[in-house]
Amino acid sequence: MRRVARRGKEGAIVLTFSRITPRQVVARTTKGERVAFVDVRADEALSRAGLRLGGAVRVRPASLVRDATNVPRGCAVVVYGHDERDVDVARVAEGLRSQGFREVRVLAGGFSAWVELRYAVETAAAA
Numbered sequence: 001m002r003r004v005a006r007r008g009k010e011g012a013i014v015l016t017f018s019r020i021t022p023r024q025v026v027a028r029t030t031k032g033e034r035v036a037f038v039d040v041r042a043d044e045a046l047s048r049a050g051l052r053l054g055g056a057v058r059v060r061p062a063s064l065v066r067d068a069t070n071v072p073r074g075c076a077v078v079v080y081g082h083d084e085r086d087v088d089v090a091r092v093a094e095g096l097r098s099q100g101f102r103e104v105r106v107l108a109g110g111f112s113a114w115v116e117l118r119y120a121v122e123t124a125a126a127a
Contacts, residue, residue, distance in 0.1 A: 017079075017093045020105040022114045025078055034075035040092045041111060045082040051121040053080065053114060061088050064095040073101065080107035080114070 029035055037056035039046070046052070059067040059079075071077060077096060081089040089106055096104050107114065115121065 017090060017104065017106045019108040020076075020078060021108045022117050022119055025107070026119060028076065034072070036072045036075050036077050037107075038071055038077055038079045038092060038096070039111075040079060040086065040088045041082050042086075042088075045111075046124055049111065049115075050124050051115070052124045053078075053111070054120055054122050056080075059092050059096075061091045061095070064092060065099070068096060068099055068101075071096065071101070076103045076105060077101050078105050078107050081110045083110040083112040084108075086110055 025035055037053040038059050039052050039056040040059055040061070041049075046058075052058075057067070057070045057072075059071065079089050079093045079096070080086075089110070093104050093106055109116075
């Protein structure tokens with residue numbers, strides 16, 4: 001996995017993680033690979049959609065250490081937010097890496113891209 005630190009527009013360091021497209025995720029799961037989804041959307045975005053990716057674990061940056069105990073180990077972890085602008089995605093991905101998760105990827109386009117392709121989702125109440 002490649003993780004790069006670069007300077008953003010205002011000079012702040014921005015963490016960039018390897019991305020994985022929704023199609024790549026589906027291809028991996030079709031081959032029988034296990035993938036764990038981590039949903040970092042804000043409460044408002046989650047309640048507005050009322051949906052999540054199958055089996056997604058909710059992780060909030062403020063309670064990352066506690067929430068991460070619910071994330072399965074030994075498989076690829078795909079972190080997603082609402083879309084590409086969700087700033088919490090990189091924070092949570094970095095936090096999971098620092099807790100020893102080996103393969104942490106960011107879902108390109110986030111939840112919006114997944115839904116646009118009409119891939120399977122489930123009600124968030126199933127959480």
